[in-house]
């Protein structure tokens with residue numbers, strides 16, 4: 001990305017938030033040593049909190065966008081890929097997630113909806129995403145979903161081109177679920193689909209925000225408030241899941257992308 005765009009207030013504000021989208025429990029998720037129950041607690045939460053309904057959350061954002069055709073186009077393309085896998089020529093991403101879970105030996109039934117089972121902090125974060133994806137200004141809803149939820153702690157390195165998402169079979173074979181937990185590489189289509197399309201999605205997400213949010217004013221304020229609130233709720237959610245998994249925190253490693 002152009003250095004001038006990286007130095008803008010909206011970019012620095014959002015990157016400061018994304019730099020913190022990490023959790024002390026994450027290194028444990030990329031190492032061997034978790035038991036089946038711990039894996040299920042983590043992945044069932046991820047599925048029910050945002051993976052299963054992600055296309056619908058993006059659709060809520062699209063439903064608010066006024067006559068800004070390029071933004072509508074990008075969001076529609078994002079929904080199309082997430083709900084059908086049509087761009088990556090794979091399958092709906094929630095379905096790819098379940099196939100990955102089957103690769104780990106879990107049944108689809110193990111991912112049934114159950115509000116009573118979810119950690120209260122997970123419910124709070126999920127409900128925040130459901131409501132705030134449909135509340136104006138549309139730029140804040142868009143940043144919440146396409147920058148905060150779809151993005152990762154690696155956002156800064158990716159924007160500056162230091163880190164590039166790998167699209168290779170080596171990346172799949174090196175993935176912790178394959179390497180440590182016996183998931184067959186053929187069940188990792190979600191990883192391949194993301195590698196194929198996420199680079200463009202990240203670029204679209206940042207371009208949209210930078211083109212439609214200024215560096216001051218009420219929209220700028222709301223974009224940062226919404227994403228920083230999401231970060232606070234996400235941290236609490238991850239802490240809740242770590243407690244359920246009975247994980248001890250380690251702070252000496254970076255988060256790796258699990259999905």
Ligand SMILES: [Fe+2]
Nearest residue numbers: 054082093194
């Ligand atoms: Fe996806």
